[in-house]
Amino acid sequence: MSYFKYLREHAGWLAIWLFLVSSLEIMLLTMKGSATLMIYVGIAITITIFLGTFLDYRKTKKFVTTLETSMESLDKKYLLPELLEPASSSDQQIYIAIIKQMEQSMADNIADYRRRSEEYRDYIVTWVHEVKIPIATAGMIIENHRDEAVREVGIDAEIKRIQNYVEQALFFARSEAVEKDYIIKELDLEEIASSVIYDKKRILREKRASVDIHDMSPAKKVFSDGKWLAFIMSQIIDNSIKYAKEDCTLSLEIFVTEEADSVALHIKDNGIGMNSSELGRAFDKGFTGTNGRNVSASTGMGLYLCKRLCDRLEHELSVESTENEGTEMIITI
Numbered sequence: 001m002s003y004f005k006y007l008r009e010h011a012g013w014l015a016i017w018l019f020l021v022s023s024l025e026i027m028l029l030t031m032k033g034s035a036t037l038m039i040y041v042g043i044a045i046t047i048t049i050f051l052g053t054f055l056d057y058r059k060t061k062k063f064v065t066t067l068e069t070s071m072e073s074l075d076k077k078y079l080l081p082e083l084l085e086p087a088s089s090s091d092q093q094i095y096i097a098i099i100k101q102m103e104q105s106m107a108d109n110i111a112d113y114r115r116r117s118e119e120y121r122d123y124i125v126t127w128v129h130e131v132k133i134p135i136a137t138a139g140m141i142i143e144n145h146r147d148e149a150v151r152e153v154g155i156d157a158e159i160k161r162i163q164n165y166v167e168q169a170l171f172f173a174r175s176e177a178v179e180k181d182y183i184i185k186e187l188d189l190e191e192i193a194s195s196v197i198y199d200k201k202r203i204l205r206e207k208r209a210s211v212d213i214h215d216m217s218p219a220k221k222v223f224s225d226g227k228w229l230a231f232i233m234s235q236i237i238d239n240s241i242k243y244a245k246e247d248c249t250l251s252l253e254i255f256v257t258e259e260a261d262s263v264a265l266h267i268k269d270n271g272i273g274m275n276s277s278e279l280g281r282a283f284d285k286g287f288t289g290t291n292g293r294n295v296s297a298s299t300g301m302g303l304y305l306c307k308r309l310c311d312r313l314e315h316e317l318s319v320e321s322t323e324n325e326g327t328e329m330i331i332t333i
Contacts, residue, residue: 006057017049063095121173128170135163160203164238168301171231175308182225182313189265190216192226193254196233203241209250216256222263222333228309229331232317233267235302236329240269243291243327259332268328274321282319283307 021042028038142156193213197204204211237252244250253268274282278289286300303319310317310331321327 006053006060010053013049013053017046020045020049124169124173128166128173131166132163135159135166139163157203165299167231168235168305171228171309172301172305175305175312182228184223184225186221187224187226187229189222189256189263192230193233193265196230196237197252197254199234200237200241204250204252207241207244207250209241209244209252211252211254213254216254224313224315224333228313232306232309232331233265235306236267239302240267240271240327243269243271243273245270245272263333265331265333266328267331268326270326273323273325273327274319275323276321279319279321282321283317 024041024045025038028041139156139159142159190213193216197211197213240252241250248270251270253266255266255268257264257266272291275290278287281287281289283303283306284300285304287304288300307317316330316332318330318332319327320330
């Protein structure tokens with residue numbers, strides 16, 4: 001803000017100046033004062049008025065500049081009131097008091113929102129754990145009474161789908177506070193990959209899929225959270241199964257490559273692949289793409305959640321795909 005802009009915004013000072021000068025000049029003329037006295041009075045009043053406004057302008061500008069500088073230096077702008085120096089005038093005290101009241105109000109709203117969010121998250125986590133019990137029970141009943149009729153109607157497949165969506169809900173709720181729920185330790189990637197494949201052996205057998213886990217020994221030890229990493233791999237493999245070609249046997253390939261300071265876990269399939277124009281949106285929330293619109297079970301949440309969890313664990317998740325040839329997901333740890 002320039003001084004001239006300040007004067008335009010405080011035109012009242014100019015009106016006072018004109019009024020004082022005119023009044024005193026008229027009074028001196030009436031009293032037959034000398035021309036020298038009239039000039040002196042006019043200059044003195046002018047200097048007094050403009051000096052007063054300039055000093056007020058400097059004080060205001062210093063206050064505003066301090067606010068702007070402090071704001072620019074902060075990553076978390078809402079902490080500005082904590083850095084403000086004590087006010088030098090009553091109007092600045094009012095401004096600072098208003099800013100602090102706004103900060104307090106915002107902090108109260110955030111605390112209330114966080115509390116309600118935590119309550120909702122705790123409810124979801126509890127509900128998921130509770131609902132997993134009847135799902136597991138239903139799965140055992142189906143397993144113990146497996147016959148041709150059960151296979152034909154596909155009840156076991158539907159139970160698996162429900163279980164998968166429940167797991168998604170659980171991990172999505174936990175992903176909001178992953179730092180409270182994960183344990184980083186040394187893991188064996190081959191062991192995790194094998195356990196995920198073993199868990200999906202029934203559906204892979206039904207799909208007559210071939211699975212090749214190889215080249216895991218050069219760098220099979222990594223530091224991550226086994227539960228989260230297994231879930232991420234499970235979601236990726238579910239996608240491979242979901243988007244397999246109908247006229248071709250599904251082929252899954254899981255292997256590791258090693259860089260200078262990282263390990264990359266590759267999960268590759270020979271499915272229908274993705275359109276190159278859609279690769280950039282593969283991890284967007286709710287994005288199903290052209291292929292997803294042809295699959296009724298597609299929600300667009302699986303890869304989004306995988307990316308979210310990888311980001312929280314400071315892993316990198318990337319995708320390479322060619323339409324009608326297959327897709328390769330890469331987790332860099």
